[in-house]
Amino acid sequence: MASIESAALGSKRNTHVLPRIDMTPMVDLGFLLITFFIFTTSMSDNKAVQLIMPADGEGTKTMESATLSLLLDSNRVVAYRGTWSEAKAAGHVQPTSLNVYTGAGRALTALQQSLRASGRHDSDLVLLIKPTERASYQQLVDALDLALIYQVKRYAVVAPDADEQSYLDR
Numbered sequence: 001m002a003s004i005e006s007a008a009l010g011s012k013r014n015t016h017v018l019p020r021i022d023m024t025p026m027v028d029l030g031f032l033l034i035t036f037f038i039f040t041t042s043m044s045d046n047k048a049v050q051l052i053m054p055a056d057g058e059g060t061k062t063m064e065s066a067t068l069s070l071l072l073d074s075n076r077v078v079a080y081r082g083t084w085s086e087a088k089a090a091g092h093v094q095p096t097s098l099n100v101y102t103g104a105g106r107a108l109t110a111l112q113q114s115l116r117a118s119g120r121h122d123s124d125l126v127l128l129i130k131p132t133e134r135a136s137y138q139q140l141v142d143a144l145d146l147a148l149i150y151q152v153k154r155y156a157v158v159a160p161d162a163d164e165q166s167y168l169d170r
Helices: 026-045 082-088 104-119 137-149 164-168
Strands: 067-072 077-083 093-098 126-131 154-157
Touching: 026 126, 067 104, 067 137, 067 164, 077 082, 077 104, 082 164, 093 104, 104 137, 126 137
Parallel strands: 067 126, 126 154
Antiparallel strands: 067 077, 077 093
């Protein structure tokens, strides 16, 4: 037991014994506090999102049925599957949001389910994130978060085409 010992003070006749202070609880509390602060600071480490950008040059070919594109503009998000021309002609260009459950998250879930139903794997899915110059950084981060939440293995941040840009401008 840790304690502070002291000699008795006073004359031989009136001997006063100082009280013994037991330091064990104080030491225990100190170690508990140190452990708590070390644990909480290790839990709050910031983690960076790993973003691998494709090299310049000729693009890779992907299956149209497994591709989801998100157009990010200053105040809106537009999603479509496949190529722009076919989606526009068929009326499948849908305004949406970057909400995990009701917006683009629902579109990602639907595409993953259709891939599974056709016997393909989730790794076939490709997410194209196309921010315009007016898109905010928060929109881009939210779109990348969607890719991480829904475990999309292949995604890319690319510039929107001229047709897509003109659609968003009007």
